Amino acid sequence: MKVFQNYIDGHFVRGSREFPDVNPADGSVIGQVSEATRDQVNAAVDAARSALKQEWRKYTVPKRAALLHKIADGIEARFHEFVAAEAADTGKPESLASRIDVPRGAANFRAFADLIKTAPLESFRTELADGSVALNYAVRKPLGVVGIITPWNLPLLLLTWKVAPALACGNCVVAKPSEETPASATLLAEIMAEVGVPRGVFNLVHGFGPDSAGEYLTSHPDLGGITFTGESTTGAAIMRAAAAGVKPVSFELGGKNAAIVFADCDFEETVTGLTDAVFMNTGQVCLCAERIYVERPLFDRFVAALKKKAEELRLGWPSDQTTTTGPLISRSHREKVLGYYELARKEGATIVTGGGTPHFGDGRDNGFYVEPTILTGLTESARCVKEELFGPVCHIAPFDSEDQAIALANDTKYGLAASVWTNHIKRGHRVAEQLRAGITWVNCWFLRDLRTPFGGAGLSGIGREGGMHSLNFYSELNNICVKL
Ligand code: NAD
Numbered sequence: 001m002k003v004f005q006n007y008i009d010g011h012f013v014r015g016s017r018e019f020p021d022v023n024p025a026d027g028s029v030i031g032q033v034s035e036a037t038r039d040q041v042n043a044a045v046d047a048a049r050s051a052l053k054q055e056w057r058k059y060t061v062p063k064r065a066a067l068l069h070k071i072a073d074g075i076e077a078r079f080h081e082f083v084a085a086e087a088a089d090t091g092k093p094e095s096l097a098s099r100i101d102v103p104r105g106a107a108n109f110r111a112f113a114d115l116i117k118t119a120p121l122e123s124f125r126t127e128l129a130d131g132s133v134a135l136n137y138a139v140r141k142p143l144g145v146v147g148i149i150t151p152w153n154l155p156l157l158l159l160t161w162k163v164a165p166a167l168a169c170g171n172c173v174v175a176k177p178s179e180e181t182p183a184s185a186t187l188l189a190e191i192m193a194e195v196g197v198p199r200g201v202f203n204l205v206h207g208f209g210p211d212s213a214g215e216y217l218t219s220h221p222d223l224g225g226i227t228f229t230g231e232s233t234t235g236a237a238i239m240r241a242a243a244a245g246v247k248p249v250s251f252e253l254g255g256k257n258a259a260i261v262f263a264d265c266d267f268e269e270t271v272t273g274l275t276d277a278v279f280m281n282t283g284q285v286c287l288c289a290e291r292i293y294v295e296r297p298l299f300d301r302f303v304a305a306l307k308k309k310a311e312e313l314r315l316g317w318p319s320d321q322t323t324t325t326g327p328l329i330s331r332s333h334r335e336k337v338l339g340y341y342e343l344a345r346k347e348g349a350t351i352v353t354g355g356g357t358p359h360f361g362d363g364r365d366n367g368f369y370v371e372p373t374i375l376t377g378l379t380e381s382a383r384c385v386k387e388e389l390f391g392p393v394c395h396i397a398p399f400d401s402e403d404q405a406i407a408l409a410n411d412t413k414y415g416l417a418a419s420v421w422t423n424h425i426k427r428g429h430r431v432a433e434q435l436r437a438g439i440t441w442v443n444c445w446f447l448r449d450l451r452t453p454f455g456g457a458g459l460s461g462i463g464r465e466g467g468m469h470s471l472n473f474y475s476e477l478n479n480i481c482v483k484l
């Protein structure tokens with residue numbers, strides 16, 4: 001059976017114990033994951049520190065950029081292996097992994113390779129009262145060793161989104177993928193070895209969070225910074241661990257994202273767009289819309305149309321090209337989501353569609369599928385309207401005025417993403433600007449230009465990554481002031 005090993009200082013190494021990697025489509029064990037010990041995490045950080053002082057220091061920006069392109073080439077050369085690994089670990093349709101996760105994994109390296117080559121330096125000419133002049137210019141240096149902790153929903157995409165800019169800026173990294181999804185990260189380590197990334201520059205440790213590799217890494221005193229994507233409560237725990245060393249942190253956390261649908265929207269485009277926004281990746285995208293507010297005249301028609309779309313989704317095996325919707329990531333996550341379906345009933349929801357578990361009559365019955373679900377009729381204070389469910393489910397409520405829609409959308413502790421659907425160009429801009437979110441889409445969803453800022457307000461995170469924002473997080477800027 002496949003063993004997913006740690007990659008430390010250029011070598012694949014086993015930990016002291018193993019835990020199973022489960023395929024969420026049928027509950028089968030697809031491999032064993034080698035959990036890194038505290039000593040191994042320390043060894044990974046030491047390897048990264050010494051790599052910073054050795055060959056990696058001599059890598060100029062063009063040389064680093066060329067290496068990042070080689071990593072992208074390496075991912076593309078083993079495209080199908082990555083797709084299979086991602087689908088087996090997450091249960092997501094191979095068609096989705098082929099369209100989004102794996103191409104984006106490669107694109108992240110290309111985008112930051114290109115960006116670092118053209119990244120400007122700030123400079124200011126300061127004129128003093130005595131007529132003399134000082135010249136200020138900022139130089140970009142690596143933070144050092146960056147600890148990277150990532151979740152299971154888009155494993156390769158979210159890992160490379162951090163590894164690529166960190167390496168572009170000259171850092172070394174120690175990455176810990178989710179315990180649920182070790183496979184694509186391990187393949188990435190193979191690519192790093194294949195394309196000649198110097199040893200110690202990229203290290204990979206497997207394991208869990210508390211009392212395991214995650215905590216060992218984030219509490220390590222020698223990190224130059226920590227970047228994390230995952231749940232808000234985990235972010236809080238990592239922040240406590242980082243506080244002792246006053247480490248820079250970048251957090252991309254949860255969301256309870258709203259969509260506002262005005263009666264003047266392009267109806268078909270909106271229904272199709274929001275079908276993706278609610279159900280893509282079985283609702284396990286941090287940007288998914290879990291609250292939809294629809295202008296009252298359109299409400300019944302919209303609910304009926306989204307219900308039809310939800311019922312047309314095809315829950316199936318990842319390898320079946322007709323599958324649109326896979327299982328949830330794990331048994332425990334399914335219990336959580338089904339618990340919310342139950343809670344929604346207790347809170348007085350109308351279950352428009354779904355609300356339970358599908359039955360297939362084959363191995364998928366041992367997997368972690370749930371029915372795509374639409375709720376209506378909840379009060380705004382209901383837990384199902386306030387908490388992140390992270391499943392194929394949304395609540396739809398009517399509104400009567402633009403101001404009310406904005407107030408409803410903003411009534412959350414989160415602030416990650418939002419979308420506005422209208423053909424009224426001024427209203428689209430006006431509403432988008434008033435939403436408290438790191439990303440607001442108008443008449444689209446998940447349309448991502450890698451150069452744009454990405455992050456969230458409130459419980460959804462700290463800081464921004466994307467484009468120059470990533471380069472600025474993964475760099476220490478040193479302003480040099482020269483009196484002329
Ligand atoms: P999670 O917080 O449970 O786990 C994420 C990672 O943190 C895993 O690698 C886990 O092992 C590690 N971890 C857990 N506890 C830790 C600790 N105490 N110290 C160090 N590491 C620890 O999140 P998840 O369940 O894997 O992912 C789903 C969550 O991620 C959802 O809340 C979702 O909204 C969020 N998410 C946010 C974004 C974003 O960009 N804002 C993107 C994807 C997912």
Ligand code: 6OH
Pocket residue numbers: 153154161284285286287448454
């Ligand atoms: C969270 O689940 C998804 C994040 C997606 C991105 O960061 C992206 O840029 O595609």
